[in-house]
Amino acid sequence: MSLLLTVHRAAHEIGGNCIELSASDGSRILLDAGRPLDAPEGQFVELIPKTLNTGLPVAGVLLSHPHQDHYGLLDALPASWAVYCGAASEKLIRLTAGIFGNSPSQSFHNWSSGKPFKLGTFTITALLTDHSAFDAHMLLIEGEGKRLLYSGDFRAHGRKSELVKRLMRSPPESIDALIMEGTNLGSIKPCSSETRLEEQFRELFIKTSDRVFVSWSAQNIDRTVTLYRACKATGRTLVVDLYTAEVMEMLAEFGKLPRPGWPNLKVVITKAFAHMYRKTGREEFVDRMAKHGIAAKQLANTPSKWVVMTRPSLIQDFESNGVKPSHTDSWSWSMWHGYLAGDDGKRVQDWFDRGQCQANHIHTSGHASPNDLRAFARAINPRFMVPVHGLAWDYKQENFPPIQRLTDGEVFTL
Numbered sequence: 001m002s003l004l005l006t007v008h009r010a011a012h013e014i015g016g017n018c019i020e021l022s023a024s025d026g027s028r029i030l031l032d033a034g035r036p037l038d039a040p041e042g043q044f045v046e047l048i049p050k051t052l053n054t055g056l057p058v059a060g061v062l063l064s065h066p067h068q069d070h071y072g073l074l075d076a077l078p079a080s081w082a083v084y085c086g087a088a089s090e091k092l093i094r095l096t097a098g099i100f101g102n103s104p105s106q107s108f109h110n111w112s113s114g115k116p117f118k119l120g121t122f123t124i125t126a127l128l129t130d131h132s133a134f135d136a137h138m139l140l141i142e143g144e145g146k147r148l149l150y151s152g153d154f155r156a157h158g159r160k161s162e163l164v165k166r167l168m169r170s171p172p173e174s175i176d177a178l179i180m181e182g183t184n185l186g187s188i189k190p191c192s193s194e195t196r197l198e199e200q201f202r203e204l205f206i207k208t209s210d211r212v213f214v215s216w217s218a219q220n221i222d223r224t225v226t227l228y229r230a231c232k233a234t235g236r237t238l239v240v241d242l243y244t245a246e247v248m249e250m251l252a253e254f255g256k257l258p259r260p261g262w263p264n265l266k267v268v269i270t271k272a273f274a275h276m277y278r279k280t281g282r283e284e285f286v287d288r289m290a291k292h293g294i295a296a297k298q299l300a301n302t303p304s305k306w307v308v309m310t311r312p313s314l315i316q317d318f319e320s321n322g323v324k325p326s327h328t329d330s331w332s333w334s335m336w337h338g339y340l341a342g343d344d345g346k347r348v349q350d351w352f353d354r355g356q357c358q359a360n361h362i363h364t365s366g367h368a369s370p371n372d373l374r375a376f377a378r379a380i381n382p383r384f385m386v387p388v389h390g391l392a393w394d395y396k397q398e399n400f401p402p403i404q405r406l407t408d409g410e411v412f413t414l
């Protein structure tokens with residue numbers, strides 16, 4: 001009996017995860033099927049790692065969470081490969097595909113966190129965890145007498161941090177291999193808690209006399225909750241776009257999350273977005289949102305009331321409705337600062353600079369700090385660990401359990 005582990009991709013980069021486990025009876029599973037973060041648009045088949053054999057069946061493709069660098073390869077994989085993930089992850093993946101008029105060709109199956117299920121020789125237990133993506137899971141995998149834990153992407157400072165801390169207090173027994181991400185290893189990205197961010201936003205909302213504009217990712221639900229709570233505490237109203245409203249409405253069944261119809265929340269219905277929804281046959285959603293909606297021009301009135309979501313695709317509509325940032329407004333880039341250097345980031349920054357609007361970078365990483373990575377790995381106490389999803393694993397190895405460094409495509413026998 002032997003179990004073979006192949007990191008097809010992500011041994012030496014952040015994202016694009018594609019990890020295979022195969023048992024001696026031939027059953028295979030994939031842990032994530034991600035697109036590299038720097039992959040050009042389109043070009044799907046070329047993105048399949050050369051060492052991944054797509055000619056043989058797999059018992060399942062397990063998706064740890066709905067970020068493209070963990071599921072974006074699905075389009076290139078055989079339609080016959082069944083996909084397993086959380087129910088909310090499936091919804092988010094379908095929503096994102098729907099925007100481009102697509103839907104995944106594979107059949108989807110949903111797991112329940114903490115409930116083991118079998119795929120071929122393997123027994124899998126998905127464990128809900130803390131990450132900037134909603135519905136992120138770690139995966140405990142048993143097969144051929146071996147036990148592995150795959151961390152997916154995680155952190156210990158978000159709104160679900162208790163899940164990670166609980167796992168550290170009572171870790172699964174006798175783990176042979178921990179396959180772990182290390183995004184923040186060797187970096188000094190901010191890793192303060194979402195609760196601390198909420199305080200910072202509250203202070204910003206109070207000290208700003210007029211509007212506060214915030215750029216954040218609609219699928220970063222922790223951040224939406226943080227902003228909503230800060231709005232409620234300061235008597236402001238959070239204004240989100242149609243896409244964010246759709247995400248919020250869709251996830252309503254998965255917890256007590258803010259959604260259209262709640263106080264202190266409005267949906268701005270802009271021309272460009274509404275047109276895009278109508279074009280893709282989703283006018284029903286736009287019509288339904290009208291009762292929770294406001295027109296962009298209302299944001300020009302009673303400015304001290306609003307905290308306004310800002311993304312490049314909204315700027316044109318804002319401008320033509322007289323919504324222009326000024327020195328009495330402020331704005332916050334609540335995403336990784338590196339994205340500000342991209343085309344979208346620059347457009348947003350220019351817009352605010354033209355209005356001499358005060359900038360505030362309020363953000364925390366979606367990934368664990370270097371200290372938390374070490375503490376987590378030591379708490380799991382595996383026989384050895386296999387690093388993935390990082391850039392500093394070759395020189396930042398101190399205070400981790402024994403490290404088994406693999407290269408992309410190398411077949412390792414457990």
Ligand SMILES: [Zn+2]
Nearest residue numbers: 015067069153
């Ligand atoms: Zn990732």
Ligand SMILES: [Zn+2]
Nearest residue numbers: 065067133153
């Ligand atoms: Zn992620």
